[in-house]
Each structure stands twice: as structure tokens, then as C-alpha cells.
Amino acid sequence: MMIQVQDLQKVFQIHQARSGLSGAFRDLFNRNYKTVKAVDGLTFSVEEGEMFALIGENGAGKSTTIKMLTGILNPTAGEIRINGLVPYKEREKYVNSIGVVFGQRSQLWWDLSPMESFRLLRRVYQVDETEGVKWLDRLIEELDMQSFLNQPVRKLSLGQRMRCEIAASLIHKPKLLFLDEPTVGLDVLVKQKIREFLRNLNETEHTTVLLTTHDVSDIEALCKRVIVMDKGQLIFDGLLAELKERWGSDTEVTFHLKKRTTTDDVRQVLGDLPCEITQDNEITVKLKFKHEMLPYVLSTIMSAFEVSDVKVQETSTEEIVRNIYSTPSEVVSHA
Amino acid sequence: MGQVIRLFSDYLSQYFKTKLSYRANFFSELVSNLVFELMRLAFIGIVFQHVDKLKEWTLWEIVFIYGYFMIPYALFSVFFGFWDFNERYIIRGEMDRILTRPVNPLAQVCLESIAPDRIFSAITGFIIMIYAAFQLKLSIAWYDPFVFVLLIISSVMIYAGVYTAIAAVSFFSDSRTGIAPMIWNIQNYGQYPVDVYNNIIRFILTWILPFAFVGLYPSAFFLRKAEWYTYTMLTPVMGIVFFLIGLVVWNLGLKKYSGAGS
Numbered sequence: 001m002m003i004q005v006q007d008l009q010k011v012f013q014i015h016q017a018r019s020g021l022s023g024a025f026r027d028l029f030n031r032n033y034k035t036v037k038a039v040d041g042l043t044f045s046v047e048e049g050e051m052f053a054l055i056g057e058n059g060a061g062k063s064t065t066i067k068m069l070t071g072i073l074n075p076t077a078g079e080i081r082i083n084g085l086v087p088y089k090e091r092e093k094y095v096n097s098i099g100v101v102f103g104q105r106s107q108l109w110w111d112l113s114p115m116e117s118f119r120l121l122r123r124v125y126q127v128d129e130t131e132g133v134k135w136l137d138r139l140i141e142e143l144d145m146q147s148f149l150n151q152p153v154r155k156l157s158l159g160q161r162m163r164c165e166i167a168a169s170l171i172h173k174p175k176l177l178f179l180d181e182p183t184v185g186l187d188v189l190v191k192q193k194i195r196e197f198l199r200n201l202n203e204t205e206h207t208t209v210l211l212t213t214h215d216v217s218d219i220e221a222l223c224k225r226v227i228v229m230d231k232g233q234l235i236f237d238g239l240l241a242e243l244k245e246r247w248g249s250d251t252e253v254t255f256h257l258k259k260r261t262t263t264d265d266v267r268q269v270l271g272d273l274p275c276e277i278t279q280d281n282e283i284t285v286k287l288k289f290k291h292e293m294l295p296y297v298l299s300t301i302m303s304a305f306e307v308s309d310v311k312v313q314e315t316s317t318e319e320i321v322r323n324i325y326s327t328p329s330e331v332v333s334h335a
Numbered sequence: 336m337g338q339v340i341r342l343f344s345d346y347l348s349q350y351f352k353t354k355l356s357y358r359a360n361f362f363s364e365l366v367s368n369l370v371f372e373l374m375r376l377a378f379i380g381i382v383f384q385h386v387d388k389l390k391e392w393t394l395w396e397i398v399f400i401y402g403y404f405m406i407p408y409a410l411f412s413v414f415f416g417f418w419d420f421n422e423r424y425i426i427r428g429e430m431d432r433i434l435t436r437p438v439n440p441l442a443q444v445c446l447e448s449i450a451p452d453r454i455f456s457a458i459t460g461f462i463i464m465i466y467a468a469f470q471l472k473l474s475i476a477w478y479d480p481f482v483f484v485l486l487i488i489s490s491v492m493i494y495a496g497v498y499t500a501i502a503a504v505s506f507f508s509d510s511r512t513g514i515a516p517m518i519w520n521i522q523n524y525g526q527y528p529v530d531v532y533n534n535i536i537r538f539i540l541t542w543i544l545p546f547a548f549v550g551l552y553p554s555a556f557f558l559r560k561a562e563w564y565t566y567t568m569l570t571p572v573m574g575i576v577f578f579l580i581g582l583v584v585w586n587l588g589l590k591k592y593s594g595a596g597s
Contacts, residue, residue: 072434074593088593092437100435107432111353123345124436126338 405460407490416448489574496577506588
């Protein structure tokens with residue numbers, strides 16, 4: 001077991017400022033604190049070599065969780081065990097085995113070239129020189145960084161910098177990689193390159209990857225497993241497919257027919273199947289129904305009408321995430 | 336510890352690589368530092384054109400103290416440059432990155448702010464001190480160089496302790512505080528003999544913010560002012576005590592940071 005998290009909890013005391021000048025004055029002597037449970041009873045475990053995503057709205061407790069997993073914050077209660085170590089207790093030893101990318105912050109030296117930054121990081125992590133250089137060469141090749149390796153980091157584009165950030169976090173070949181919003185603001189090509197790289201890394205090195213993201217396509221491209229957090233609690237832990245099944249909306253199929261057809265004709269063929277039928281124009285009919293009915297609907301329509309084109313629209317994860325968020329959390333956690 | 340020293344040489348070479356790529360900047364900084372030091376020295380000269388003595392102190396004695404005073408501060412600033420600690424590490428959140436690396440956090444912050452070119456002002460200080468010593472026709476005993484090194488190290492530790500503690504205050508309050516500049520101003524009182532001030536300031540400069548131990552007290556030994564020897568001998572003790580205080584406050588702050596987050 002790579003990561004084991006048990007009843008993890010983090011409580012913050014947040015100072016509530018009073019309004020106005022007189023309020024500020026009163027704050028000097030008597031401060032109001034509000035207790036906020038940022039993470040509340042989180043339990044999950046991750047196998048070695050898994051790639052999984054932690055998703056949730058802003059303020060759901062993702063960042064706090066990541067900070068506890070990386071040893072930056074101490075939990076208020078609960079246990080974390082990663083690689084057999086307790087992050088906040090054996091911090092210096094523990095961080096040797098992880099790599100962290102905070103998408104919003106840089107870990108490179110602004111005035112140095114990526115190459116110099118990597119060299120310095122190798123020294124920080126006490127990486128063996130020959131091994132390290134060989135590994136770095138591979139990173140450079142796979143992330144396609146050759147062309148800008150010797151420019152100062154401040155002159156790189158966001159996409160170039162992000163690739164360097166990922167390489168920097170892997171310089172010591174960690175077993176576990178944390179990526180906090182790694183693709184924010186990147187264009188599609190760079191995103192693709194990064195995803196491809198991560199997939200390959202996971203396959204060849206069995207690196208465990210934990211990803212937080214707002215970009216649903218990241219999850220679809222990389223992760224089988226998804227953990228969803230809301231208001232500090234875990235509301236879903238399972239496969240992406242299950243997530244889709246549980247919160248996915250109906251499947252939508254569009255048929256282009258050769259002859260004029262009305263919704264009534266279609267209704268007649270399908271009988272009393274629960275299904276929503278709408279008509280775009282006289283030869284285009286749209287059907288919405290539960291996903292498991294798809295084979296039946298397809299075969300029935302195909303045999304009854306002459307069909308020129310079919311378009312099946314699956315619910316995107318994006319939609320699922322929106323569905324989860326729009327459901328009140330009590331209902332969801334009981335589901 | 337061994338790793339920190341190795342890293343120091345790595346950061347040092349990176350520092351020079353970066354600095355040398357901005358050549359014009361490098362030299363202009365050097366010159367402006369030199370001018371700044373000379374201005375301060377000129378100020379002492381101006382004072383002594385109007386008076387022969389400050390309390391019991393002659394011009395060259397004060398210049399000697401001033402020369403000494405420059406050395407520990409310069410050496411200290413080579414390793415410690417986190418005046419913007421609050422802004423950079425707390426508000427901008429760089430502390431998180433520090434904590435995800437396998438090196439002592441305080442050592443990392445020091446390494447990231449090293450400024451080896453400040454060593455020049457230590458050299459300037461040394462030259463001023465030696466020149467004043469010749470003017471005063473001071474005798475030099477065989478043990479003086481050793482005592483000198485010991486006292487300089489102690490003074491550096493006092494600076495390190497005081498400013499580390501002050502930087503660590505940022506862990507407790509994430510708003511910008513004006514403490515560091517204020518302390519820096521008080522520190523400059525240390526370059527004059529403390530007995531020219533009133534008792535309260537003297538007490539503060541000896542026991543609270545012990546900046547008399549980075550100027551007068553250690554220098555008094557070489558000026559052979561026997562009435563200050565007790566304080567001279569206290570200098571290493573104060574160095575150790577304040578350095579430890581700095582470390583304790585820093586560690587408390589770090590604990591607070593990990594406990595609360597932002």
C-alpha cells in the first residue's frame with residue numbers, strides 16, 4: 001500500500017475581522033475566531049502505481065489535503081502513512097521520496113536556466129551524478145525541452161516552464177508525484193504532451209501520481225480512479241466509470257433519417273420505453289434515455305427506419321462534476 | 336550539516352554566475368556600497384571637527400570601533416538576506432516549497448539569500464580598523480588574532496539570533512511588520528561607544544537587543560579598556576544565548592506554520 005489515510009482531519013482557527021475602524025480597534029484586544037473544518041474525516045488508500053485524481057470545488061479541502069500529504073501541514077487528527085513514513089513526523093526523509101508540482105508556484109530559480117536549476121536540485125536531493133544525468137536526459141527528451149534548456153527561466157513561456165517544473169519535481173526519481181493543478185492555462189498541445197509523458201512515466205517507472213485539477217479532460221486522459229471531496233469530506237471514491245454511472249445524466253443519441261419521420265412514429269416503435277424524444281427538423285430525431293438502453297434503442301430504430309447517420313453523445317465528466325456539485329452534499333453522501 | 340556546506344558552494348557558484356551576467360549591476364552595487372560606508376565614516380569625522388572627545392573616546396578609538404562594527408555585520412549579511420522573508424516566503428507561499436525539500440528549512444532560506452559580495456564591506460571594515468590601530472599605536476599580542484576571530488564569530492551569532500527571531504515573527508502574523516527596519520536602526524547605535532547614551536538605551540543595547548556586543552564591547556579589548564573587559568568576555572556567551580533564542584523562536588514559528596497553514 002502506497003498511501004494510507006485514516007480519519008484525516010484539519011481544523012483551522014480563522015480570525016474574523018470586525019468591520020469598520022471601531023471594529024478594527026476592538027480586534028486589537030478581543031479577537032473573534034471561527035473554527036473551520038477544512039478536512040473532515042477523510043479515509044482512503046492508494047496502491048503503488050495508481051494514477052488518481054482528487055477533485056472538488058474551490059474550498060472543498062483539496063489543497064489542505066495535499067499539503068498534509070506532502071508534509072507541509074500537520075493534521076489536527078487522524079493518520080497518514082505514505083511509503084511507510086509519516087510525512088509530518090519524518091519530513092526530511094519523507095520528502096526525498098516524493099515530487100511536488102504546485103501549478104501556481106515555481107520551484108525553479110528565476111534567473112537561472114532550467115539546466116542550472118536541475119543541476120542545483122540534483123545537489124539538493126543528493127542524486128548520484130551519473131544516474132542523475134542519465135535520468136535527466138530521458139526527462140529532457142520525453143518532455144521535449146532541448147530547445148530552451150539554456151535560457152533563463154524568466155524568459156520561458158508558461159508551457160515551457162510547466163514542463164521544466166515537472167522535470168524538476170522528478171529529478172530524484174520519486175515514487176510518488178503530487179501534481180496540484182498542473183495544466184492550468186496551458187494550450188492543448190502542451191497539455192497533451194504532459195499527459196502523454198505522465199502516462200509513460202506511470203507505465204515504465206510505476207510512479208504513483210496524485211492529481212488535483214479543474215480540467216476534466218486531465219482526469220479522463222490519465223486517471224481511472226477519482227476521489228471527490230466536498231466541504232472537507234469525501235463524497236466519492238471509485239472508478240471514473242462508476243462516477244459516470246452514478247452521476248451521469250442520460251445518453252443522448254441523434255438519428256439522421258432518410259425519410260420524414262415524426263416523434264410519434266418513433267414513439268410507436270419504441271413502445272413504452274422511458275425516453276425523451278425531440279425533433280430537430282423533419283429528418284433529425286433526438287432521443288434521451290438511460291445509458292444501459294443504448295443497444296436496444298439502436299437496434300430497434302435501425303431496423304424500423306432507414307438511418308443515414310447516428311451520433312451518440314456520452315455525458316462528459318465535466319457534466320458529472322457539475323451534477324455532483326449541484327446536488328446538496330447531504331443527499332449525495334447518503335446515496 | 337555536511338550537505339549544507341556542500342550546497343553552500345553550489346549556491347555560491349550559481350550566485351556568481353547570475354551576478355556576472357548582469358555585469359553593470361555588479362559593479363554599480365559595489366561602488367554604491369563603498370560610497371555608503373565612506374559617508375558614514377565622514378560623518379564621524381565631521382563630529383570630531385567640532386569636539387575633541389566623545390565622553391572619554393578619541394576620534395581614532397571611535398573609528399576603530401566603527402571598523403570592527405562593520406565586519407560582523409558584513410559577514411552576517413553574506414548568509415542572511417531574508418529582509419523580505421515575510422513577503423517572499425509567507426505571503427507568496429514559497430515556504431511550502433522549502434518544506435517539500437529534504438534540507439533544513441532555515442538552512443535553505445539562508446542559502447537562497449546568500450550575497451557573497453557583501454564580504455567587501457568586511458574587508459573595508461578591517462582596513463579601517465587596522466588604520467585606526469596604527470593611529471592609536473595599539474600593541475598587538477600573539478593571542479589577539481585568535482581573540483579577534485572568536486569575538487567576530489560571537490558578534491555574527493548575535494546578529495543571526497536577533498534577525499532569525501525577527502524573521503520568524505512572520506510565522507505568527509502574516510501581515511507585514513515594520514520590525515526589521517526598526518531593529519536595523521537600533522543596531523546602528525551599536526557603532527558608537529554605548530556610554531555616550533543614557534542608561535536606558537545602554538541597558539537595551541546590552542541585554543535586550545545586544546548590539547553593544549557587535550561593536551564597543553569586543554573592540555574595547557583591543558583598545559585595552561580594562562573597565563569593559565567583563566563585557567568583552569561575555570560576548571561569546573551572549574552570542575550563543577541569542578543564537579539559541581533565534582533558533583527556538585524559528586522552530587516555534589515553523590511549528591505554528593505547519594499547524595495553521597494559510
